[in-house]
Structure formats: structure tokens, C-alpha cells
Amino acid sequence: RIPLVIDTDTAQDDCVALLVGLLDPTPDLKAITMVAGNVGFDQQVRNAQLTLAVAGRLGEVPIHLGCRRPLVREWVSAENVHGDGSGGLSVDAAPEVSDEHGVDALIRLAAENPGELRIVAIGPLTNIATALVKDPEFAANVGELFIMGGSNNGRGNITAAAEYNFYVDPEAAKAVFAAGMNITVVPWHPLTIRDAVFSRERLAEIAAIDTTLARFFFTIVETTLAFDESVGIPGSTHPDSLTAAVLLHPELVTAAADYAVDIETGSDLTRGYSAMSWGVHGLASNARVIEAVDADAFFAYVCDLVRAEVLPS
Numbered sequence: 001r002i003p004l005v006i007d008t009d010t011a012q013d014d015c016v017a018l019l020v021g022l023l024d025p026t027p028d029l030k031a032i033t034m035v036a037g038n039v040g041f042d043q044q045v046r047n048a049q050l051t052l053a054v055a056g057r058l059g060e061v062p063i064h065l066g067c068r069r070p071l072v073r074e075w076v077s078a079e080n081v082h083g084d085g086s087g088g089l090s091v092d093a094a095p096e097v098s099d100e101h102g103v104d105a106l107i108r109l110a111a112e113n114p115g116e117l118r119i120v121a122i123g124p125l126t127n128i129a130t131a132l133v134k135d136p137e138f139a140a141n142v143g144e145l146f147i148m149g150g151s152n153n154g155r156g157n158i159t160a161a162a163e164y165n166f167y168v169d170p171e172a173a174k175a176v177f178a179a180g181m182n183i184t185v186v187p188w189h190p191l192t193i194r195d196a197v198f199s200r201e202r203l204a205e206i207a208a209i210d211t212t213l214a215r216f217f218f219t220i221v222e223t224t225l226a227f228d229e230s231v232g233i234p235g236s237t238h239p240d241s242l243t244a245a246v247l248l249h250p251e252l253v254t255a256a257a258d259y260a261v262d263i264e265t266g267s268d269l270t271r272g273y274s275a276m277s278w279g280v281h282g283l284a285s286n287a288r289v290i291e292a293v294d295a296d297a298f299f300a301y302v303c304d305l306v307r308a309e310v311l312p313s
């Protein structure tokens with residue numbers, strides 16, 4: 001099985017991405033590392049723990065607390081989009097987290113699985129950038145890094161220019177793309193808001209599945225659904241779970257290409273903008289960018305995931 005770490009700012013679709021890591025039989029999810037992002041750090045930890053409990057895996061996969069703020073900038077919350085990130089659900093168990101820092105866990109797991117470890121990074125890239133600084137071997141040890149972030153020369157979702165994960169810690173994102181790692185990017189625009197949007201009709205299909213996992217899915221996505229609809233997106237968006245899904249199931253990808261990706265850190269107006277240059281610009285590529293996926297197959301995959309009957313722990 002593929003050794004996997006999910007580096008996350010756990011709220012809503014991050015929870016669904018955790019379900020991918022926990023319920024799909026393909027990976028061996030070795031750790032969840034937490035990074036400052038969507039909602040308050042401690043709430044994110046509770047959301048991850050809740051997801052482990054719903055998946056019946058509480059206490060089996062360690063949660064490691066990582067960086068509590070971006071490298072240089074102040075933390076920027078997305079609570080206006082996510083609420084508490086769990087649709088008001090909570091778990092009774094006291095938060096149980098590893099003593100090992102998230103950055104150290106990433107470094108250790110990469111060293112223990114050289115060239116094999118896959119990382120799905122679905123929050124700001126602060127932990128990954130810090131691991132690069134702390135261990136010069138980290139970049140070479142990581143097999144593949146799948147990043148949710150940026151836009152493919154398209155629209156941002158927090159400013160006109162920037163997607164949230166890269167906006168929050170642009171210096172980290174810039175360092176990661178400069179590190180010579182084997183990187184795949186799932187961008188916000190146009191990919192996510194075209195191929196990973198679940199309409200109300202589709203959400204009704206999930207609700208009809210009526211398992212514990214389907215009910216959990218439905219409750220946690222409701223807040224972002226309301227936000228997405230208020231800004232003209234016709235459904236709930238699933239960039240993080242798509243990132244985990246395409247790592248485990250490359251057959252979902254229908255178009256991808258190599259790009260030279262760099263992140264804007266100098267300008268206030270375009271802070272966090274992801275410039276994705278293609279061949280014509282003559283730059284060496286440093287990442288593969290997913291351009292299209294089979295949206296129906298991705299939806300069917302998520303339905304199958306929540307169809308499973310698990311015993312919550």
C-alpha cells in the first residue's frame with residue numbers, strides 16, 4: 001500500500017480528503033499533519049479527530065500538530081467560508097495528538113520511506129516549506145507531493161489573483177515550488193469549480209445513501225455550500241478530496257501538463273498569485289498541473305466512499 005501523509009487545515013472538504021485517506025484501501029495513511037489555515041488551529045484538530053471517529057479509526061492514525069502560523073505573514077482565517085468546519089458536529093473523546101511535531105513527522109516518514117512517501121498537502125504550505133528548511137534531504141526523500149492550491153492563470157477565490165492556500169503563506173508556496181520536488185497541482189480555477197462541484201441534485205443523491213458517513217458528509221459540506229452558492233458557484237466544491245483521489249486513482253485525470261509554477265510574494269495586489277508558465281515561455285517545468293478530470297467518475301468515487309458502513313469509534 002502507498003505510504004501517505006495528509007497535511008491539512010481540517011475543515012469541510014479537508015475532512016472528505018481525510019475520509020479518502022482513511023477508507024480507500026489503496027494507501028497506508030501514516031499520519032495527519034496539521035497546519036494553520038481555514039479555521040482556528042484547535043478547531044481544525046477537533047475536526048480531524050471527529051473525522052477519524054466517524055471513520056472508525058480514532059487512535060489508529062496519529063494527528064501531529066504542525067506550524068501554527070504562516071512563515072512571514074499573519075494568519076488569515078476562512079471562517080466566513082467554513083464556519084467551524086464541521087457543521088457544528090463534535091466528538092466526545094478528548095483531543096489526542098502525537099508528541100511529535102508535524103514537521104518532524106513529515107521529515108521522519110519521508111526518511112523512513114525514501115522515494116516512496118506520498119504527501120497530499122491541502123492547506124497552506126507552511127509545514128512542507130519548514131521541513132525543507134529543517135532537513136536538506138527532505139525534498140529528495142519525498143516520492144510525490146500533491147498540492148491543492150493556486151489557479152491555472154485564472155481566478156482566485158480570496159482575491160482576484162489568489163487562491164486561499166497560496167495567499168495565506170505565499171513565501172512557503174514559493175519555496176516549495178523552488179525545491180525540485182516531484183509535484184502535482186490541483187488548482188482552484190478552472191479545474192475545481194468546473195469538475196469538482198457537487199450540485200444540489202448530486203448532494204441529494206449522497207443524502208439518499210443514508211449511511212453514517214453520508215450523513216456526516218452532508219452535514220459538514222452545508223456551510224460551504226451556502227457560501228459557494230452566495231458567490232455564484234452552483235454547488236459544494238471539493239478540491240481537497242479531489243487532490244487525494246487523483247493521487248490514488250490517476251485514471252480520474254483526463255488532462256494534465258507540465259508547467260513552470262512560481263508564486264507572487266512581492267505585490268499586495270497579487271499576493272499568492274500562481275504564475276503557471278507553459279512551454280512557450282521557455283522556462284523549465286517544476287510541476288505537473290491537473291487540467292481536467294472525469295467529474296462523473298469523481299462524484300461516483302465519493303459516493304462509493306460514503307456508502308461504506310463503518311462502526312464509528
Ligand code: BDR
Pocket residue numbers: 011013014038078081122123148157163164165188239240
Ligand atoms: C482551499 O482552501 C480551503 O478553503 C479548502 O480547504 C481548500 O484547501 C481552496 O482554496
Ligand code: CA
Pocket residue numbers: 008009010011014037038122123240
Ligand atoms: Ca484545505
